[in-house]
Amino acid sequence: MRDNVVLAGSLKFLALGDIMQLLGANSSTGVLRLISRYAAEPGFIYFENGNPVNAACGAAIGLEAVYALFGWTDGEFEFTKENILSQRVITKSRMGIILEGLKMVDDGQVKRVGPGAASRKTASPLDTDTIPIIKGPLVDYMYVADEEDFFDGEYIVEEGKHGSWIWVILEGVVEIVRETPDGPLPIVRLGDGSFIGSLSSFLIQGHIRTATAVAVGNVQLGVLDSQRLAQEFATLTPEFRGLLVSLDKRLKQLNERAVELRQKQLDPAEYMDNKKPVIKQGTADEDLYIIRDGSASVVRQEDYGRVPLAQLYNGDYFGRIPFLDLGHEPDFASVMATSDLKVRKVDIAQFQKEYNQLSTTFKNFIDNVATCVSVSTKVVCNYYKKFSMMK
Amino acid sequence: MAIFNLKKREIECKVVYYGPGRCGKTTNLEYIFSSYKKQVKGEMVSINTEGDRTLFFDFLPMGLGQIRGCDVRVQLYTVPGQVKYSSTRKLVLRGVDGIVFVADSLEVRREKNMLSLKDLQANLKDYGKSIFKVPLVMQYNKRDLAEQGIPLMPIEQMERDLNRQLKVPAFEASAVVGTGVGNTLKECLKLTLQALQREFKWAK
Numbered sequence: 079m080r081d082n083v084v085l086a087g088s089l090k091f092l093a094l095g096d097i098m099q100l101l102g103a104n105s106s107t108g109v110l111r112l113i114s115r116y117a118a119e120p121g122f123i124y125f126e127n128g129n130p131v132n133a134a135c136g137a138a139i140g141l142e143a144v145y146a147l148f149g150w151t152d153g154e155f156e157f158t159k160e161n162i163l164s165q166r167v168i169t170k171s172r173m174g175i176i177l178e179g180l181k182m183v184d185d186g187q188v189k190r191v192g193p194g195a196a197s198r199k200t201a202s203p204l205d206t207d208t209i210p211i212i213k214g215p216l217v218d219y220m221y222v223a224d225e226e227d228f229f230d231g232e233y234i235v236e237e238g239k240h241g242s243w244i245w246v247i248l249e250g251v252v253e254i255v256r257e258t259p260d261g262p263l264p265i266v267r268l269g270d271g272s273f274i275g276s277l278s279s280f281l282i283q284g285h286i287r288t289a290t291a292v293a294v295g296n297v298q299l300g301v302l303d304s305q306r307l308a309q310e311f312a313t314l315t316p317e318f319r320g321l322l323v324s325l326d327k328r329l330k331q332l333n334e335r336a337v338e339l340r341q342k343q344l345d346p347a348e349y350m351d352n353k354k355p356v357i358k359q360g361t362a363d364e365d366l367y368i369i370r371d372g373s374a375s376v377v378r379q380e381d382y383g384r385v386p387l388a389q390l391y392n393g394d395y396f397g398r399i400p401f402l403d404l405g406h407e408p409d410f411a412s413v414m415a416t417s418d419l420k421v422r423k424v425d426i427a428q429f430q431k432e433y434n435q436l437s438t439t440f441k442n443f444i445d446n447v448a449t450c451v452s453v454s455t456k457v458v459c460n461y462y463k464k465f466s467m468m469k
Numbered sequence: 470m471a472i473f474n475l476k477k478r479e480i481e482c483k484v485v486y487y488g489p490g491r492c493g494k495t496t497n498l499e500y501i502f503s504s505y506k507k508q509v510k511g512e513m514v515s516i517n518t519e520g521d522r523t524l525f526f527d528f529l530p531m532g533l534g535q536i537r538g539c540d541v542r543v544q545l546y547t548v549p550g551q552v553k554y555s556s557t558r559k560l561v562l563r564g565v566d567g568i569v570f571v572a573d574s575l576e577v578r579r580e581k582n583m584l585s586l587k588d589l590q591a592n593l594k595d596y597g598k599s600i601f602k603v604p605l606v607m608q609y610n611k612r613d614l615a616e617q618g619i620p621l622m623p624i625e626q627m628e629r630d631l632n633r634q635l636k637v638p639a640f641e642a643s644a645v646v647g648t649g650v651g652n653t654l655k656e657c658l659k660l661t662l663q664a665l666q667r668e669f670k671w672a673k
Contacts, residue, residue, distance in 0.1 A: 095560045103474050103481065148556075173525050174514040180556040181516050181523070181549070 114153035214271025244275035250297030405452030567661030
């Protein structure tokens with residue numbers, strides 16, 4: 079079936095409105111498939127002679143589904159040329175759909191699905207069901223050493239235990255949970271293509287797991303050849319390794335924040351007092367910095383307050399990372415610091431080059447860390463809203 | 470950036486009506502739609518946006534001839550004025566070939582006109598275009614309201630306010646009754662097609 083893919087690419091580069099115009103001008107017949115790491119299931123739009131005739135997005139179908147897909151700003155698309163058997167459900171004209179869809183996104187009637195989406199949209203009330211599922215791209219089987227099955231409720235990894243295995247989810251959903259005195263606290267859910275296990279597995283043999291992973295429903299996992307990944311990690315420059323470690327630390331801190339919020343032990347003062355913004359949320363700063371001395375904090379501005387996200391120290395990186403989308407600074411968070419902060423600008427081009435040379439699996443792994451950062455931030459913001467209002 | 474559709478042997482270009490809210494962009498397009506029915510292809514798309522309406526339809530200008538054996542099809546659009554409609558604006562303004570700037574003749578709208586023109590310049594810049602180079606026609610709308618004793622700006626003043634640097638063709642109009650609407654569009658299409666011809670000559 080894959081052979082029929084005649085057009086594919088990134089939604090960031092070519093938005094749905096543009097794709098629809100292109101297919102329209104070409105009078106194409108076939109299926110447009112959209113995949114987003116932020117959505118549990120792919121979306122489909124069926125075209126006949128360039129006009130959309132039906133669509134599906136999660137539970138929605140027809141016109142409603144097409145409109146929902148306009149909110150997908152980050153993801154992949156592929157168009158396969160094939161005959162359409164689907165009934166003609168949509169009769170509205172192509173341009174009408176495009177203009178209406180974009181208007182609905184701008185009006186906030188359609189949910190934006192992508193990094194930093196939470197800052198533009200009022201988050202829904204939080205319960206376990208709204209913990210978002212993170213998905214990854216297609217799995218590269220070259221790195222899968224073995225397959226393992228887990229049943230519903232079974233523990234894959236336990237917090238506090240030793241272990242350095244890394245899995246990729248082939249099928250199913252896994253929930254990442256932190257243990258707290260009040261019971262387990264769900265952080266994120268991982269779906270197909272996501273990774274279980276962190277970068278620290280490469281650093282220390284038999285490192286201690288920082289969270290618990292539980293199977294939700296039956297799950298099939300691929301055990302990754304971590305030896306090979308560790309070797310690849312070892313060939314990277316110390317700077318690039320530093321960047322990855324810094325990212326991993328940031329992710330762990332976000333999980334910490336969620337736990338602290340639950341325990342009502344989070345003190346925003348230590349993140350903001352006496353500090354001035356180094357990078358202001360929403361500015362177009364294109365540079366990346368490494369901290370030489372002092373500390374800085376990452377804070378997101380929301381309608382309901384400033385949410386502290388992470389503390390950065392000597393050796394940590396902040397700023398724009400061109401190849402990764404954290405949903406943090408500079409677009410969706412500020413970096414604050416006292417005047418004694420010392421930083422050095424980093425050569426982004428070198429990092430970009432190094433990133434491009436990585437193997438697909440390693441790239442996916444890093445992308446997954448970045449997506450987890452972005453989604454965990456959303457979870458932290460949700461908890462912040464929920465628990466700070468309960469006070 | 471016009472699109473060549475080799476399948477249909479058509480050149481598709483975009484003309485956008487720009488201007489402050491309630492200046493009569495929509496009325497312009499509605500008038501064209503109803504009085505040039507024969508040349509309109511397909512239905513008119515109308516989207517209600519805050520404080521304004523966004524319109525779109527396809528238009529086949531007659532008597533303008535062909536470019537390199539291809540028919541010319543024009544997509545006419547209006548843009549929602551509100552800042553928040555950035556997705557729509559992006560889609561509409563990307564690859565725009567010609568622009569009609571509709572200015573409101575009401576005295577009270579003087580500042581709104583100038584702000585909107587500035588806004589157009591900034592938006593075009595985002596898509597790598599210069600307001601001085603893009604085919605542009607100015608329309609001073611609502612001239613008929615003078616008869617009802619509503620204070621309007623004299624044409625000379627509007628020229629000074631909006632067209633001093635640009636020096637583009639300008640038309641008086643009253644879109645409600647249709648005066649000047651056809652002339653504005655014709656001039657804009659002429660400039661647009663001339664620009665396209667020039668572009669294709671270079672490409673030869």
